[in-house]
Amino acid sequence: LKHRTTILLVEDDRDEVDVALRAIRQAGVDAPVEVARDGLRALELLGLEPTASAAIPLRPRVIFLDLKLPRVDGWEVLRRLREHPETAAVPVVVISSSDELEDVRRSYELGANSFLVKRFDQRGPGRYLAEAAHYWLELNHPPPRGDRVS
């Protein structure tokens, strides 16, 4: 099932997107990756924001979410995700260039499942992202679809 294995990457920087995609492929994770270049687009893909095209809402296995985004920022996306019963339990991995305690704390308070600091990985570009993708797709047991974790 497509929706069970999809990864949603919310990232505005094209370089970051390319590096992430390359790393995920190299790590042998073959799940399709949907990319949203800003927060609004991410909400549209998830069906949380009305859109011109009546596409089926995306239900990814994991969301990689940058915090600093054009239009709607990562925290707003996270808040909206957790508000909606359909998406309340979707694992969210925050990826941010910030490692400030306030940002980390706020992310977890809003319901993030993980917080990764963007970095140059000495072992290979984006390796840490690939490892996180592997963990959430292969090792982690996902929440039942459509159910809210209460």
Place this chain on the structure above:
Amino acid sequence: MAQSPIYRGRRDLWLPALVVALGAAVSLGVWGILIAERRQATLARTAEVAAETRQLLADGVEAYVGGLHELAGLWVLVGHRPLEHWEADVAMLKHNLPGLDSVAWIDADSDEYRVSRGANPSELALPDPEDLGSASEPALVGPERTSTGGPFLRVLLPVGPGGAQGLLVARIDLETMLGRLLRGKSLGYALSIRWGNDEIFSRGEPSTDPWQGWWRVEGNLALPHGIVWHLVDRPTAELAASVLTPIPHYLLASGLMLSLLLAGLSHQLRLTLRQSRFLAASNRALEERGDELERRVAERTRELEEAVGELGAFNQMVSHDLRSPLAAVLNFTTILEEDHRDRPLDAKGLELVQRIRRSAERATGLLEGLLHLSRAGRAALDIAPIDMRRLAQEIFAQVRVAEPEAGEVEFVVEDLPQAAGDHALLGDVFSNLFTNALKYSRGCEKRRIRVRGFVEGERCVFEVADNGRGFDMRFDAKLFAMFERLDPEDEVEGTGSGLAIVARIVARHGGRVWAESRPGEGARFLFSLPRPRGDRP
């Protein structure tokens, strides 16, 4: 502090002088009234006493003459009295009239002389019996002094019509007579009686105080039988002391002292009042200074907060924004290294190199944006009236050089009001707004940028409008924040510092910046600035 906080009184003594003058005038007035009243009362009393004395003297002299008359009448009535009877009559009369010294009788019929015992006929200056009969009225002669005493009053008393029956001559010691008449009378007064140049009576010591010189009653007393005495009544020291109390003088002295005291008090009060006014003024000045200090503290605090905010932006920029292009450089150089270790640099490799260069350029752009923002916040404002229309035209000419397809852009500047501001910084405002307008209208039909302006009270508002893609008003909170962008970076270039710089500059001019837009309908950026001082209504 240049000004001493201690008040020093001026040498301004008109008030105490006035108080002293008024006090002295009132005191002297009261004193004068009291003295005058007392003087009047005392004089009246003295005049009363003097009148009484005069009456007494007149009556007394009349009584003595009357007594002698009786003696003479007795002779005439009884006829020749035997000597021993006459002597007894004289002794009785002497007893009744103290001072009666000697008496002589010259009988007209018998030419008989009779002289009282102990009398010296030569001292009595008895006339010849032939000479009798010329005078019929009693004559009082004096004052007479002899080797044995005096002064004496000699009384010549004719008896019978024209003195036909005889003449009675009596000598009276005036001192004794007057002492007897005035015994117990006119007490407290020194009395002096003169008869011609001779002082015939004097009693009591008059006060020697020259201040009491006014207090005397003096005048002639006309007695029967042509005698004129001169009487002087003067108070004795004892009477003066009892009547002339020094109370008015005490009042005067205390009045003067009181006015001096009041003068001192009023002067002191005036000094105190002035000092308190001065202190109040000083307090006000201090309070104003305090307010000024508070205001300056608030201002500094605001500036500090702004500086901290900028520091935060710098921190943000280093930790987030500058990190990602640098990470990209590292990532792509690594990828390049990995992928092209064994093969030459093909098209794919070249693309990687380009991306590396773009990331480095982006990092540079971010640093420059930060530098500009810092300059906008730090540069000293050189406020002057600005011809905004000319400035807009100049800046657009500079900006369009960098724009690839600027030739097709229509640029319209309407008449703009003058603004008060810093020429260079306002140039930056136009520059950033024009760059934005060009950027977001790229690819649109009939690109047009229009600048308008209008006056609104004390401020003027300027508007830069384009007909580009516009933006969603939901996101306009992010519009003027540093390094925030509404579009993914590869769609429209830029670092997100332009509008933050605009907001910063306008805020420093005391103005405000805002935007209005809808997706696809162009954007309008507005900012307000103060008007030049001379230009305001």
